[in-house]
Amino acid sequence: MFYDDDDDDDDKPDVRSLPIFKKGEEILDVARLIAGLFPEDNEQLQFLKDEMIVNASLLTAKVAGAEAVELYDLKMEAATFIRKAACDLKIMNHSLEMFGFENVEYFQIVRKLIEEYRLLFIEWVAGFDKWSYITDQWGLFNPPGVSPFDEIF
Numbered sequence: 458m459f460y461d462d463d464d465d466d467d468d469k470p471d472v473r474s475l476p477i478f479k480k481g482e483e484i485l486d487v488a489r490l491i492a493g494l495f496p497e498d499n500e501q502l503q504f505l506k507d508e509m510i511v512n513a514s515l516l517t518a519k520v521a522g523a524e525a526v527e528l529y530d531l532k533m534e535a536a537t538f539i540r541k542a543a544c545d546l547k548i549m550n551h552s553l554e555m556f557g558f559e560n561v562e563y564f565q566i567v568r569k570l571i572e573e574y575r576l577l578f579i580e581w582v583a584g585f586d587k588w589s590y591i592t593d594q595w596g597l598f599n600p601p602g603v604s605p606f607d608e609i610f
Contacts, residue, residue, distance in 0.1 A: 472524045477577040481516035488513040501556040515542035529590040530598035
């Protein structure tokens with residue numbers, strides 16, 4: 458384990474200034490605008506509205522959570538939730554169309570923004586410190602070369 462317990466948060470930028478966070482906010486804003494067009498009397502679309510807003514909200518919430526910790530495994534866990542939320546959001550247009558949303562073409566804006574977000578995500582994850590970790594005994598979020606059977610301190 459190479460956990461670095463440096464409390465040097467002074468040199469960290471405000472999470473709200475990160476490009477990935479800003480793009481997540483943009484996606485949430487557009488998702489809210491589109492969700493506002495859903496007819497109130499369509500129960501399926503109202504359910505999808507909640508799901509869409511939750512998924513879009515996770516894009517910023519999980520970035521903020523990952524930026525608040527130093528450990529690689531915790532950052533990767535947050536990244537996993539982000540990826541799932543973004544992927545679920547990206548394919549939601551099919552459900553919107555199936556349940557009768559008349560302006561489904563607007564959702565292409567969200568899909569375009571998610572693609573921009575994906576590229577920022579790749580860059581963001583590449584910046585995680587692989588040497589600041591505690592061994593994940595489940596083996597899912599260990600840095601390359603670390604085994605779930607390695608000694609834990």
